[in-house]
Structures are given as structure tokens and as C-alpha cells.
Amino acid sequence: MLDIRRRKSEVRVGVVGTGFIGRIHARAVRQSGARLVGIAGATPASAVEGAEALGAERAFASAEELIASGLIDVLHVCTPNHLHAPLALKAIDAGLAVVCEKPLATDAPTAALMAERAQGAGTVATVPFVYRFHPMIREARARLAGLGRLSLIHGGYLQDWLLRPTDDNWRVDPGQGGPGRTTGDLGSHWFDLVEFVTGERITGLAARTSTVVTERVTSGPVATEDLAVVQFVTGSGTLGVAAVSQVAPGRKNRLFLEVSAASGSLAFDQEDPERLWLGGRDGSRTLVRDPLTLSDAARRYAPLPAGHPQGFHDAFDAFVADTYAALGGERPDGLPTFEDGARANHLTDAALRSARDGGWVTC
Incomplete structure (x- = not known):
């Protein structure tokens, strides 16, 4: 290994x-x-x-x-x-x-x-x-390839750290954080994960945004969104919906993704990253991260034996290690490049335009 x-x-x-x-x-x-x-x-x-x-x-x-x-x-x-x-x-x-x-x-x-x-x-x-580097995300990607045509993608990314007017940060200021705060900060991760796991591209979307906390203690009047809901469609016709929020009480860092396909479903929750939910017509089960039973794609990112939890630090370490491997001429699968970053910016821009002007935006 x-x-x-x-x-x-x-x-x-x-x-x-x-x-x-x-x-x-x-x-x-x-x-x-x-x-x-x-x-x-x-x-x-x-x-x-x-x-x-x-x-x-x-x-x-x-x-x-x-x-x-x-x-x-x-x-x-x-x-x-x-x-x-x-x-x-x-x-x-x-x-x-x-x-x-x-x-x-x-x-x-x-x-x-x-x-x-x-x-x-x-x-x-x-x-x-x-989040691409969680072993169970790699497992989800590998298993989804064998489940047939996709029908539905849904989930979101929820936090609560900007819930109160006394919660403030430079990200609230569009001059420092950009015009799409929650959509760019959280939505970028979620949409990147969708396209990485499913292999499908989002081709159109419609979004609504909301500013719940209209004034903050140091920033004053707020010009960026606290939450957004986005409907989308992929190139194959798969429908999807996502909710992202920085004002969801009790949710600290819940990135959740569920995908339904012809012969099964699967779901990943970043707050419980050791498990992957697998669903079928005849029942469902939870797959626990275990290098002895995972696919080759996932096993590479699971250096610890089952029962020894891995988390955000491990995923980040794997990303940096793969980046440095690329410096030596390797081509690690799934390494997110500036092209992926630009794609996330493109989707954020499309969501903000839809929320501002109304209607669907082609991506």
C-alpha cells in the first residue's frame, strides 16, 4: 500500500x-x-x-x-x-x-x-x-460507475458559524471575499464533489439566495448571501438540488451528498466520513472504511486499519502529498487543478447571475 x-x-x-x-x-x-x-x-x-x-x-x-x-x-x-x-x-x-x-x-x-x-x-x-481525498468518496466514485444511469443528485453544505449578528469575518465583505460568500465558499466544494464523484458536468442551473443576518457588528449592512438553494441539470439529464448555508443552527461542517442511480443509491456525510451508505430496492447497508474491503481507488487513501478514524487532516495531507508527487512527474488520479478551481468559480458566477436575474443559466 x-x-x-x-x-x-x-x-x-x-x-x-x-x-x-x-x-x-x-x-x-x-x-x-x-x-x-x-x-x-x-x-x-x-x-x-x-x-x-x-x-x-x-x-x-x-x-x-x-x-x-x-x-x-x-x-x-x-x-x-x-x-x-x-x-x-x-x-x-x-x-x-x-x-x-x-x-x-x-x-x-x-x-x-x-x-x-x-x-x-x-x-x-x-x-x-x-473532500475528494476521503477514502469513502473514492469508494463512492468507484461504486457509482457500476450502478447505471443516474437520476437524482441532492445534498448540500451546512454550517452555523455566521448565525448571529455578532459573528463576523472578512468573508462577509465582498471586497475581500468576493460577491458570492456562501455559494463560493461552500457551494464550490459541493459542486466540485458532485462532478468528481459522478463524472457528469452541470449544464444548467437556477438559484435563489437569501441574506438572513442583514447587519453584522463590525461589517455593518451585509451585501453577500447567507444561504442559497440551487436546482441543476447535468449533461445526461440527471436532476439535482443543493442547499448551502452558513446560518444553519447546529450544523458545523455538514457536507452531504446522495446520488440515486438505476440499480442503487449511495450517500456520504463529511461529518461521518468513515461510512458510506449504500441503498437498494431490497434493502440498504452501511459500508465502513476498511482497507481490506475497499476498492483499489479508495484503499490508496486509507493508510489506517479499520476502526482507526480518518478525517479532514488526513484528506488534506493526502491532497498535499499528491500535489508534491505531481512535481516529481507523477499524475495522481483526481488531483484538483486550477482548471477545477476555475470551474467552481464559473458555477458560482452562474448561480449568482440566476439569483440576480431569475431563471435558468447555461453552464
Whole structure:
């Protein structure tokens, strides 16, 4: 069985951003065996503090200094959304590989440009759609291929961390987070997972959005959506519906996906990632993650024996390890690239246009 944590120590990495997601990236870098050479933060002081906390070799006064240093091979961009594009493009121009948080950009045309520039430069450029790396998602993908024509895709992504007016964050500000807050932050993950698991492309959608908390304590009047409901259709004619919300009381990080096909159904819940529900006309059962019984596609991402739970950190570690494997010329199956990130931006843009103008939008 492949050890997904093994990677060359020669990979030299820089991380921009010292918040929650920057810490997640830094941990995954260390787990991969790469060198965490440098950290840049919002200020030189935050970089010094972040370098010490995250185990980096040194702090850099700015992201630009880190990019131009010649000391790194890969840049991880973990900043507020409006900084993703300028920093990622500078890194590509400097000949670096890039791992950029989603949404790739705050608008679809810029995200498409980023994908084009990365492809033109021949660089490895990936986006952390890490839910792809849960073993039971890989199992779902493998099993779905044998269930016949799809009929229905449904689910959603629910959180409650912005439920109250006193809950606030830079993501609420469209100038920093972009115009599609919940749709871009949560919907991007869900729609990426739909297209990855099913192998189908969403070809049209209709969306409605709602702002439940109209004013927040530091941001003031709110211009971005708290929740959205999206109907869609795929190229094969499969129908689907999704609900995404950052104001769903009690839901902390519930990404749920269920797919119905001709001879069976399956469902995955990210808050219970060790299990995959399998449904049939004559009954249903729950498949527990066990490397001894999983498909080859799933077993690669299940290094722990059954009964030893895997979770978000493991999925993130696998994503980073596969990204670094691509630097060495490997082609890991399902590695999410800037093209996938641009696709997510495109769907977010389509949903926002539908909510604004009404009716269906072709994707």
C-alpha cells in the first residue's frame, strides 16, 4: 500500500497566511516530508509569530519577498480571497508551483485566466478541494460507475458559524471575499464533489439566495448571501438540488451528498466520513472504511486499519502529498487543478447571475 505521506524532502515550500487554513497547510507540508522554508503574513510581525508557531525556517516581510526569494519551489496561498489571484499569478510568473485556496479568484474570468496561465507555464497548480481525498468518496466514485444511469443528485453544505449578528469575518465583505460568500465558499466544494464523484458536468442551473443576518457588528449592512438553494441539470439529464448555508443552527461542517442511480443509491456525510451508505430496492447497508474491503481507488487513501478514524487532516495531507508527487512527474488520479478551481468559480458566477436575474443559466 502506498504511503501517501512519503515525499521528497527536497520540496521547498512557502506559505502566505497564518490563520486557520494557513496552519492546516503548514501541517500538511510537514507531514509530507517537505521543507517549510518560509512564512509571510499580513504584517512582518505576524509572519515572525507565524513562522515560530508553524515550524517554518524563517519569516518573510511580505508575500512578494517570499515569492522572489529563490528559496522555495511551491507557494501555498492561504490569504483572504481578493489576494489569491495577484499572488498566484506572481508565483507562476516566478516559475513556482502553486497551491491556492478556493475560491481561486473573486470572479470567474480571473479564475479562468489563472488556469490558462498555469497551463501555459506548465506548472503544477492545485486547489484544495480536499473532500475528494476521503477514502469513502473514492469508494463512492468507484461504486457509482457500476450502478447505471443516474437520476437524482441532492445534498448540500451546512454550517452555523455566521448565525448571529455578532459573528463576523472578512468573508462577509465582498471586497475581500468576493460577491458570492456562501455559494463560493461552500457551494464550490459541493459542486466540485458532485462532478468528481459522478463524472457528469452541470449544464444548467437556477438559484435563489437569501441574506438572513442583514447587519453584522463590525461589517455593518451585509451585501453577500447567507444561504442559497440551487436546482441543476447535468449533461445526461440527471436532476439535482443543493442547499448551502452558513446560518444553519447546529450544523458545523455538514457536507452531504446522495446520488440515486438505476440499480442503487449511495450517500456520504463529511461529518461521518468513515461510512458510506449504500441503498437498494431490497434493502440498504452501511459500508465502513476498511482497507481490506475497499476498492483499489479508495484503499490508496486509507493508510489506517479499520476502526482507526480518518478525517479532514488526513484528506488534506493526502491532497498535499499528491500535489508534491505531481512535481516529481507523477499524475495522481483526481488531483484538483486550477482548471477545477476555475470551474467552481464559473458555477458560482452562474448561480449568482440566476439569483440576480431569475431563471435558468447555461453552464
